[in-house]
Amino acid sequence: MENVLIVGSGCAGLTAAIYTARANLNPLVLEGREPGGQLTTTTMVENFPGFPEGIDGPMLVMNMHKQAERFGARFEYGVVTGFEPGEKSHRVEIDGAWRETRTLIIASGASARWLGLPGERGKIGHGLTSCATCDGAFYRGVPVCVVGGGDSAAEEAIFLTRFASKVYLIHRRDELRASKIMADRVLAHEKIEPVWNSVPVEYLSDDKGEMRALRVRGVKSGAESEIGVKCVFVAIGHTPNTAPFVGHLDLDENGYIIQKSGTRTNLPGVFAAGDVADHVYRQAITAAGQGCAAALEAEHYLTDLEA
Numbered sequence: 001m002e003n004v005l006i007v008g009s010g011c012a013g014l015t016a017a018i019y020t021a022r023a024n025l026n027p028l029v030l031e032g033r034e035p036g037g038q039l040t041t042t043t044m045v046e047n048f049p050g051f052p053e054g055i056d057g058p059m060l061v062m063n064m065h066k067q068a069e070r071f072g073a074r075f076e077y078g079v080v081t082g083f084e085p086g087e088k089s090h091r092v093e094i095d096g097a098w099r100e101t102r103t104l105i106i107a108s109g110a111s112a113r114w115l116g117l118p119g120e121r122g123k124i125g126h127g128l129t130s131c132a133t134c135d136g137a138f139y140r141g142v143p144v145c146v147v148g149g150g151d152s153a154a155e156e157a158i159f160l161t162r163f164a165s166k167v168y169l170i171h172r173r174d175e176l177r178a179s180k181i182m183a184d185r186v187l188a189h190e191k192i193e194p195v196w197n198s199v200p201v202e203y204l205s206d207d208k209g210e211m212r213a214l215r216v217r218g219v220k221s222g223a224e225s226e227i228g229v230k231c232v233f234v235a236i237g238h239t240p241n242t243a244p245f246v247g248h249l250d251l252d253e254n255g256y257i258i259q260k261s262g263t264r265t266n267l268p269g270v271f272a273a274g275d276v277a278d279h280v281y282r283q284a285i286t287a288a289g290q291g292c293a294a295a296l297e298a299e300h301y302l303t304d305l306e307a
């Protein structure tokens with residue numbers, strides 16, 4: 001029987017691990033398929049407080065990992081595949097084997113959807129990203145593009161006009177799916193140029209491996225052209241990693257865990273922290289903050305359980 005089982009080793013899971021380990025709760029962290037979480041896919045993180053010169057993303061999570069280990073957190077490379085809630089404890093299936101825990105902190109994140117173009121993985125962090133808030137400021141005075149047509153693509157495009165010299169908005173249709181107010185704002189912006197009826201087909205890098213252009217194909221004409229950009233922002237949505245909890249936890253229409261109060265879910269002893277529940281802020285610091293809150297709530301829950 002575990003006291004605290006933490007699903008995920010991104011910023012949220014690792015912060016929960018630091019707090020619960022320091023509280024002597026001997027947490028077990030399941031790392032999943034992406035140990036360290038999304039920050040391992042980026043290079044420089046400039047907005048995490050405490051690092052005036054910025055810090056390399058993988059280094060930041062490695063530091064958090066070491067900090068949690070120092071206080072006794074245990075780590076396993078397990079993937080949660082099933083879940084059965086109980087009254088005072090819950091059963092979790094990890095790669096086919098069942099374990100029991102009094103509290104569960106779900107910090108399994110949300111995976112950005114990518115385009116599936118050749119060599120895509122290796123280009124992330126080298127002029128390819130899914131987060132304008134995170135990476136927009138690196139592209140001052142240069143052209144960039146956003147791929148997508150929904151509200152988040154429209155928001156990212158408008159945000160990027162603060163930095164970029166020009167923002168191409170590449171969309172497979174000839175009108176945006178975004179709300180009318182957002183679409184009107186995008187279309188009226190002098191720095192944004194929509195590229196309608198077009199789909200990306202290839203990322204083109206320079207000899208240093210950084211993005212230099214995106215090749216697109218006209219959906220109707222079939223003609224291909226190159227758009228010279230220093231960064232491609234893919235904004236076609238995220239998928240929350242909640243599959244094992246479907247049918248047990250209250251999820252919203254897009255599959256994100258609904259937090260009832262603080263990080264509590266609809267089940268006692270089950271808490272959700274970070275991007276798995278937050279589709280609004282999606283930042284390392286907000287995920288870490290929620291990891292802290294979930295740890296404190298789990299600690300209080302365990303104290304009440306013993307009383």
Ligand SMILES: Cc1cc2nc3c(=O)[nH]c(=O)nc-3n(C[C@H](O)[C@H](O)[C@H](O)COP(=O)(O)OP(=O)(O)OC[C@H]3O[C@@H](n4cnc5c(N)ncnc54)[C@H](O)[C@@H]3O)c2cc1C
Nearest residue numbers: 008009010011012032034037038080109134274275282284
């Ligand atoms: C390219 C890129 C650049 C970014 N840059 C910045 C930045 O500069 N600043 C910033 O603040 N934010 C940045 N972000 C956002 C930031 O990375 C996320 O907000 C943050 O990582 C969310 O943390 P998390 O712990 O909630 O989830 P994640 O980091 O997504 O971690 C999820 C964890 O859950 C595990 N997992 C998933 N499913 C399972 C399962 N079934 N069983 C077990 N484990 C599982 C995964 O292996 C992973 O360890 C960036 C994101 C991307 C993609």
